[in-house]
Structure formats: C-alpha cells, structure tokens
Amino acid sequence: MVIASLILGMVFSEANVPAAWILAAIIAAAASALISGEELHAHPLVNRLGRGTIGVLAGLPLLGVPADHLARFLPAAIVATGLTLTIGVIGGYLLSRHEPSIPPETGILSMLAGGSSMMPALAAEIGADYRYVTLSQYLRLLVVSVSLPLVALAFGHAAPSPVESGPWFISHVQHFWGSLLPHTAQPWWLLLLLMVIILVGEKLGRLIHMPAPMVLAPMVLALVVAFLLPGDLSLEPPYWLKIISYLSIGWACGGGLSLPALKFFTRQLPATLLFIAALLVGCAGTAWLLTLWWQIPYFEAYLATSPGALETVLALSNEGGAGPEVVGTQVVRLIAVVVLAGLLPQVVRLILRVFPLPEE
Numbered sequence: 001m002v003i004a005s006l007i008l009g010m011v012f013s014e015a016n017v018p019a020a021w022i023l024a025a026i027i028a029a030a031a032s033a034l035i036s037g038e039e040l041h042a043h044p045l046v047n048r049l050g051r052g053t054i055g056v057l058a059g060l061p062l063l064g065v066p067a068d069h070l071a072r073f074l075p076a077a078i079v080a081t082g083l084t085l086t087i088g089v090i091g092g093y094l095l096s097r098h099e100p101s102i103p104p105e106t107g108i109l110s111m112l113a114g115g116s117s118m119m120p121a122l123a124a125e126i127g128a129d130y131r132y133v134t135l136s137q138y139l140r141l142l143v144v145s146v147s148l149p150l151v152a153l154a155f156g157h158a159a160p161s162p163v164e165s166g167p168w169f170i171s172h173v174q175h176f177w178g179s180l181l182p183h184t185a186q187p188w189w190l191l192l193l194l195m196v197i198i199l200v201g202e203k204l205g206r207l208i209h210m211p212a213p214m215v216l217a218p219m220v221l222a223l224v225v226a227f228l229l230p231g232d233l234s235l236e237p238p239y240w241l242k243i244i245s246y247l248s249i250g251w252a253c254g255g256g257l258s259l260p261a262l263k264f265f266t267r268q269l270p271a272t273l274l275f276i277a278a279l280l281v282g283c284a285g286t287a288w289l290l291t292l293w294w295q296i297p298y299f300e301a302y303l304a305t306s307p308g309a310l311e312t313v314l315a316l317s318n319e320g321g322a323g324p325e326v327v328g329t330q331v332v333r334l335i336a337v338v339v340l341a342g343l344l345p346q347v348v349r350l351i352l353r354v355f356p357l358p359e360e
Contacts, residue, residue, distance in 0.1 A: 004028040005247050019141060021243055022117060025250020030257040040255030042248055050248030051121045052198030053237050055218035060236060061331050063226055069324045076293045077329040080286045080305055081336045087282040088112040091275040097357060098271050104348045110136035111275055113307030115337040118215050120253045122341040131261040134253040140276045144308045151302060194235050197221045211342025283307045294325060304329035
C-alpha cells in the first residue's frame, strides 16, 4: 500500500491532479481495504503527525500578509466567510432532511467549503460519517479544480502552466530525497521545534478544551512560535513531512471505505452534486459583493471565495498578480471552518431546536 501510494502520488503530481498525494493514498488504501474486506488503520502517531502538519500548513500563509493589508480586508473577509459557511450549513441541513440516513453533522461537514484535507479527521472526532464526508469533499474539490481554469480563461486570465523540470520520476525522487538532507539555511533545532508543535499541540488543545484541537491547536501554536522567530527562520514543513501528512490523511480516508459505503454515496450523488452546484453559485455571488467592497476585479474576488482547491487558487492568483486579499480570505475561512467543525455538535443542537428534522 505504501509503495502504491508513493508511485500514484508521483504520477498524480506530474499530471497536476488536485490534492495528488491525498488522492493517491485514498485510492491505494481503498483498493487494499476493498480487496481484503477489512478496514485499514494507520498507526496513531502517523495520524497525529498528519493532522498536526496540516494544521501548521493552514496557518502559516497568514504570516505573509502585512498587518495593514490584514486590517483592511479582514472585515470583508469575515462577512464573506460567514456567508459561505451559512450556505454550507444550510445545504448540509437540507441534505440531511432529503436523506434521513445522513445525520446533520455529516451533511454539514460534507458541504463546508474549504479544508477538505482536514475534514476526515474532524468528522471522525465528532462522530460523523467520515467516509461520506471524504467522498463529498473530494468530489467538490475535483469540480472546483476543473472549473477554476475555465473561469480564468473566461475572464481573460491564463491558466497556470506546469513547470518543466526534467524527467518527472527523477525530478520527484530527487526532490523527495533532497528534502531529507540538512539545509544550511535552517538550523536542525527548527525541525525539532516543528515536530514538538505538531505532536504536542493536540494534547495542549485538548487540555484547554479548544475546538477541533487536532488541527486548530498546532495551527495556533505554530503561528505564535513563527511570529517570535527571527525573520530568516521559517516553520515551513519540509517536503517529505508534507508527503507523510498527506498520505496519512489519504490512508485514514481510503482505509475505511467499503462497498456498502460506496453504494450509499452513489445513491446520494444527484443530491450531492446539486448542493455542490448551489455552493458554487453562492460563492460566486459572494465574490460579486467583495468586488464592490474592495474595488478589485471580479476574478480576484472569485479566487478569494472559491470553495476549495487552494493550490489551484494560489497558482492562479500568483500568475495573475492578485493581491493578498485572495490568500487572506482563504485562510480566514479555513480557520473559521476548523472552529465551526469543532463546535458542530452544539451548532446542530441549536439548529434542530429551531428547525427539527421530520419524524421518519
């Protein structure tokens, strides 16, 4: 399974497939689980390493946004985030009404925009069906990733082009093994500090009852530590650690898949696609609001509100010369998604108190 994941990951990366390493691990683990008929589980330490690394990666982009820019676009970003999350919550609630076998927590998590790599861990944490959440989130990721270059062309922007770097297999192998070697630019203790943040952050988060501690605690801790570090030092995880984290997430998702779960998801596919389309329309409308608020081109606002596919968003915004609003809004929403997911049981109880589900 590990070898298959690595080979598929390199192939998908070369083909510019969104979330290449996660999808490769999902496919490899799902194939192993379906063939063996048993669920596959990674070591808890590997899972914690993966969740913590994703949390660190989610928070670090905020450090690159100047404080004056952050203060300027933060109010609009909060409003846009609130609208987007409201659309996701309503869509997830309606999905659970449409299909009583889908609990509200599962429906809402499957419809929240952004943070697809975190959703399986968050779903498992609150007892939601992480299989359905995973399949829905990555279906949305696929739709958004395919549509973004088309939107770019429609608004006169060039789609991101892959960089030629020699034979793809050799390039990926050299990149991976090269990342294992010590770099003079970063001291050895920085990696040790990063590992402490990743592995200890979750325990600290649980100790202070932080929502979604497996992701949010390492994120906050990394931001605090990175802010205190000298400017020439970075907590950016090395390439090999990113791959391990992505693979661990994919193994956790794919290892629990079964034929009944896939059949159930297939039956719900029309409704799921309908709600994904509604989410895309809602985010497009929110982008129009940001265009008026910030006086920026609509395409930049659309990138800022795009419901997922962060790697594609960053590539398009970089090539198009977009401002920090794009990255800042995406990160603000990502943090809000993590907090909302951690508080989701309380949110669902409040919703059901006002809008109870129909009796079966």
